[in-house]
Amino acid sequence: MTLFHFFNCAILTFGPHAVYYSATPLSEYDTLGTSVKAALVYLATALVKLICLATFLQVSETQVLDPYQEALKAMIGFIDVAGLYFALAQLTHRNISQNHKFQAVGLGWAFADAVLHRLAPLWVGARGLEFTWDYVLQGLEANANLVFTISLAALGSLMWLRKNKPKTMIPIIYTCALIIATMPSITSYLKRVMGWHFPKIVGFEMLTSLVMAFISCQLFILCQRPSL
Template identity: 35%
Template sequence: MTLYHFGNCLALVYAPYHMAYKFSGISEYASFSKCVYAGVLYIFTQLCKMLVLATFFPDSDSQMNGEYDVFLELLKATVDFADLFGMYFALNSVPGKAHAKILTTAIGWASAEVAVSRSVSLWVGARGAEFDWRHVRSCAEANVALLQHAASAALVWLCARRDLPRALAPPVLALAALTPYRALLEDAAAALLALAAWPLLALRALHAAALALVTLAFYAIMAQQSSV
């Protein structure tokens, strides 16, 4: 039973990633190595972020006492701009059309995040003697993260375009600038609405879907005006 639960969790996490890679068409570009490269960039970026956080944002007395410092949390979230720079380098390393660049970067980035942040907890927790919905929720969050990273990669690609229409520039730049604060805004909304774990997951999924649809609309406009 424990192995069955563990297998279901693995399928829930990795099956959507495999399907996204297999059926999106990027496998035709022989981009598996580029996915791995994007994953390596993710790990390097997280190490740099950890170094910055440990150097400039050590644990303060207010954190030790459990107090919430809004300004400090905003500064910490600002460090996540490093993710956008990492995605930019990953996008530039992928040859081919725009959709291949975006999807390859998103899948590689999100896969590395899953491997680093969730694989150990699934191996240790999902193989336990008792079933726990917490692991199923964690797997669902990994799928939401894939959608979020795809939208973020598309926004970075749009921001890097020199032929971006002037009408699209303000909303694209605004969405890209708000990307590092996404988790902070979601947690603030959850605290304001007193959401439990599953409603919070639903909120994150709706947020990711809305951001992805808006970004897709911007990408479609861009694709109509130029050959990408």
């Protein structure tokens, strides 16, 4: 029963990444190398973030929200944006379209994040003697993070790679990217100040990820249209 629960949670956590790759044109255009490069960039970015967090943040013994610490954590979180920029704009990719590039980068980035942050807790916790919903919720959270990451990659592609985008769309693109980039700080506020429990936070993340994905998709489509 414990291994069955572990495999169920693992499939829920990592399965959507494989399904996304195989069900979209990414597999047809052999973009696996791009996803692997993005995953390696993520690991390097995570190491830099870890060093910055250990250097500049103080360990709090209470659950009280410290605005200064949260602001500093949010600023350090923008290292992810810098890493995503490097993966999208600076890495050499095969001759693939902008549409496939941001999806491959976002997929590799999200998969590396899921492995780094959720594989070990799953292996240790989901094989326990007692059933718990926590690891199911973590799998759902990983799915929301996948949607967030691909949406942010799409917005980053518009910001950094698309030159002739409509000027009226630029503030919307940057606002949406800012919301996604600061989502960890938003959920931290909801948890510590508003007192939201983990299931409610996961539900919020899933709903918000779908909304941001829809907006990002519409922005990407609008920016692809030739300007009159």
